[in-house]
């Protein structure tokens with residue numbers, strides 16, 4: 001397997017580390033390696049929560065590999081569409097993953113890197129991280145989900161400002177607009193991400209995956225059909241072994257031991 005992306009797992013938590021120095025850019029090969037790893041995680045019964053980060057302390061990911069773009073410019077429309085669609089597929093795979101995902105932003109989180117972070121459920125940023133969608137500076141615009149996922153998180157006006165100006169914002173500004181969940185000192189990110197991931201991994205994946213599905217799919221629907229979705233998922237959860245265990249554990253005044261069944 002490619003070493004451009006590393007994968008480890010411990011106690012229900014998988015850690016995916018992008019390792020493409022110096023800026024962990026999203027080359028075509030990195031995108032394929034991320035896809036391969038997430039396809040594996042999707043089917044892994046031992047993984048309940050996932051952390052995604054970049055190697056080193058300079059970048060989570062500074063975007064797509066701009067040095068591949070001259071080649072793109074020479075391609076026909078069909079070929080460009082194919083490459084762009086492949087990026088959409090990778091980020092959709094991550095967004096739709098049944099397991100919760102935490103992006104640990106440990107430096108520059110730009111362009112495709114910011115779009116990768118947006119496809120995750122939760123974002124924790126180290127204080128020195130800079131976030132942005134600077135594609136406009138190259139005469140293009142975010143094409144790996146940024147125009148759709150950023151406005152959902154921060155509202156259309158702030159998202160347009162970020163994309164029109166192409167300027168990176170600080171971790172603390174990102175926190176103030178809801179783009180990240182938490183800001184921690186430089187070097188403390190993995191500890192914070194692991195602490196959150198371990199708490200999540202102690203819950204039932206049956207419940208976690210339904211929370212994710214209800215929130216993600218409900219957001220694109222009118223309230224009445226979104227509530228119908230919630231109703232169906234809530235009805236379903238009562239047939240799981242984990243709900244029996246969770247309720248019994250409460251009654252017996254002990255900690256629940258979920259089996260994710």
Ligand SMILES: C/C=C/C(=O)SCCNC(=O)CCNC(=O)[C@H](O)C(C)(C)COP(=O)(O)OP(=O)(O)OC[C@H]1O[C@@H](n2cnc3c(N)ncnc32)[C@H](O)[C@@H]1OP(=O)(O)O
Nearest residue numbers: 023025062063064065066067108110111112134135143144
């Ligand atoms: C569908 C998705 C589209 C996109 O994502 S488009 C790309 C969006 N991203 C960007 O526009 C960011 C581009 N990079 C930068 O602006 C800067 O870099 C940084 C602010 C991230 C860091 O600046 P500094 O600390 O001064 O480092 P440095 O010398 O510019 O970069 C170190 C090496 O990394 C290469 N690099 C940085 N970002 C990219 C990239 N996105 N694609 C390809 N290479 C990149 C540089 O060129 C250089 O390389 P060398 O040492 O050989 O000169």
